[in-house]
Amino acid sequence: QLQLVESGGGLVQPGGSLRLSCAASGFTLDYSAIGWFRQAPGKEREGVSRIDYYVGTTNYADAVKGRFTISRDIAKKTVYLQMNSLKPEDTAVYYCAAGIRGALLSVNAYRYWGQGTQVTVSS
Numbered sequence: 001q002l003q004l005v006e007s008g009g010g011l012v013q014p015g016g017s018l019r020l021s022c023a024a025s026g027f028t029l030d031y032s033a034i035g036w037f038r039q040a041p042g043k044e045r046e047g048v049s050r051i052d053y054y055v056g057t058t059n060y061a062d063a064v065k066g067r068f069t070i071s072r073d074i075a076k077k078t079v080y081l082q083m084n085s086l087k088p089e090d091t092a093v094y095y096c097a098a099g100i101r102g103a104l105l106s107v108n109a110y111r112y113w114g115q116g117t118q119v120t121v122s123s
């Protein structure tokens with residue numbers, strides 16, 4: 001059973017940085033797309049970034065390009081989301097998820113989800 005646990009959320013001022021971590025267990029080749037998603041109050045869940053866990057290819061939503069960086073440490077079985085130049089509109093619960101190999105940023109392509117971590121950007 002593939003399990004995901006997020007950490008690293010918190011309160012940060014606009015322009016600040018946070019690094020989210022997603023610790024995973026039970027990886028399989030079939031579910032090697034690891035994505036970060038977010039959901040703000042009253043809004044739909046949206047894709048932020050994804051990485052192929054074994055190959056390392058990445059994709060980003062336009063809203064975060066140039067500010068967020070996704071990476072993984074295979075030895076630690078962890079995927080990271082480095083978030084810089086944070087804006088109030090980045091405030092949301094952030095989830096990591098595992099999807100079918102090759103999945104991009106569609107919520108429906110991801111089967112396994114973590115419990116989420118709150119990110120609040122406010123002065």
